[in-house]
């Protein structure tokens with residue numbers, strides 16, 4: 001059974017700088033289960049200048065995107081974005097970083113030799129590089145920019161955009177799960193609870209300049225680097 005951690009700032013904070021030379025190599029895979037594209041729809045919600053894409057509850061018979069690592073399974077609930085990136089590789093920042101927030105739903109196979117992830121979320125950090133508008137997921141870019149402008153121009157402090165799908169971006173990110181860094185850390189906003197199993201993908205995705213500009217203009221909070229302390233970062237190649 002998973003037990004909720006106390007929400008105090010401890011020694012397992014995020015984001016961190018990752019140095020390949022200090023990592024410990026593993027072979028365990030992170031993989032995505034089969035899901036229905038229709039279950040990747042949702043809306044961007046804005047609360048007090050904080051913007052998140054929240055997935056709709058999947059309709060009957062539809063499978064939501066879910067990932068598994070060792071015996072831990074987690075379902076995708078929301079996606080948000082930072083520009084520049086919060087995590088760094090060898091002290092280098094990327095243009096943007098997407099956070100795919102998965103809620104841990106089941107802990108199968110209690111005999112698993114590694115036990116379970118002692119956290120309540122799997123967050124996949126996906127770095128993004130900027131490319132020309134024509135090269136990068138044009139339909140996503142268009143819908144994303146349209147939705148962002150709806151929430152940004154809303155008069156209320158809480159607002160919701162038209163629904164759209166993040167299927168293209170997810171497909172791209174999930175195709176890069178083979179190579180990642182894994183460590184245990186915290187949320188990078190709010191109360192910084194240490195409840196996150198982080199998976200930072202080694203290979204960045206590409207996003208269009210206009211999408212990147214929209215993310216920059218949102219001015220989402222980006223937390224400074226935190227000390228690694230005695231943590232070990234695992235690396236899967």
Ligand SMILES: [Zn+2]
Pocket residue numbers: 080081082099188
């Ligand atoms: Zn984030």
